[in-house]
Amino acid sequence: MSAPPTILVFDSGLGGLTVLREIVGARPDAHYVYVADDAFFPYGHHSEEEIVARVVPLVGELIARHAPALVVIACNTASTLVMSYLRSAYSVPFVGTVPAIKPACASSRTKRVSVLGTKGTVKREYTRRLIDDFAQGCEVTLVGSAELASLAESALSGNDVSDQDIVAELAPCFVGNGDDRTDTVVLACTHYPLLLDRLTRLAPWPVDWIDPAPAIARRVSDLLGSPGRESDTAGAEIIFTSRRPHTLSRTLMPFFGGRVLA
Numbered sequence: 001m002s003a004p005p006t007i008l009v010f011d012s013g014l015g016g017l018t019v020l021r022e023i024v025g026a027r028p029d030a031h032y033v034y035v036a037d038d039a040f041f042p043y044g045h046h047s048e049e050e051i052v053a054r055v056v057p058l059v060g061e062l063i064a065r066h067a068p069a070l071v072v073i074a075c076n077t078a079s080t081l082v083m084s085y086l087r088s089a090y091s092v093p094f095v096g097t098v099p100a101i102k103p104a105c106a107s108s109r110t111k112r113v114s115v116l117g118t119k120g121t122v123k124r125e126y127t128r129r130l131i132d133d134f135a136q137g138c139e140v141t142l143v144g145s146a147e148l149a150s151l152a153e154s155a156l157s158g159n160d161v162s163d164q165d166i167v168a169e170l171a172p173c174f175v176g177n178g179d180d181r182t183d184t185v186v187l188a189c190t191h192y193p194l195l196l197d198r199l200t201r202l203a204p205w206p207v208d209w210i211d212p213a214p215a216i217a218r219r220v221s222d223l224l225g226s227p228g229r230e231s232d233t234a235g236a237e238i239i240f241t242s243r244r245p246h247t248l249s250r251t252l253m254p255f256f257g258g259r260v261l262a
């Protein structure tokens with residue numbers, strides 16, 4: 001029996017787990033290595049040059065160490081910048097995570113869509129181009145959040161995060177009124193689905209929240225080809241680049257489909 005393919009999932013922190021959990025659901029046969037570049041978190045606070053200089057060599061080292069069949073960059077702040085550099089430097093297939101503007105604009109009924117991402121993601125040329133190409137007549141509001149990724153990270157680590165702090169980051173997404181108000185919000189940072197219950201509860205009115213993770217999982221599965229019949233039983237690996245001791249293994253296991261974390 002051949003060894004299961006390794007999928008390496010990379011993010012600045014714990015947000016990429018929202019992408020990983022969909023991939024694990026689609027491909028239980030694979031072996032998973034999750035890398036949180038927490039030594040450099042949050043990416044949203046770094047310049048474009050700093051992110052390219054950090055991510056491209058680091059991903060190269062990870063490929064050399066783990067020999068993945070496929071790498072997922074589960075971070076919008078990085079993917080909107082580094083995918084072409086990675087693809088020209090390494091021959092492994094890559095899947096990125098970019099703001100789901102096309103499906104959001106296609107499904108909005110009021111034609112008012114907000115894109116909630118890090119300050120870096122909403123500033124990117126790549127994001128502007130997605131809007132030019134796929135807004136389909138929608139008015140798109142870009143909302144760059146300075147703190148929401150850190151708040152999500154903190155909440156998942158078991159700390160209290162106040163409603164007020166979340167509302168302050170979320171409020172600018174809600175524009176217009178009556179039939180002309182926002183009806184769709186793109187979750188353009190992989191950390192935000194970690195707070196989805198609270199975002200839903202704290203929103204001033206109901207909207208559709210667009211999370212690209214299921215589409216990414218389908219893409220990964222297509223690229224990997226037919227699944228093996230067995231689930232991987234070897235456990236999964238989680239790597240924090242800070243090498244800080246962490247106590248979250250139990251909390252994080254559900255994202256890995258219950259696999260034991262090494």
Ligand code: DGL
Nearest residue numbers: 012042043044076077190
């Ligand atoms: N999870 C990352 C994203 O999808 C961003 C968080 C950060 O600022 O590092 O954009």
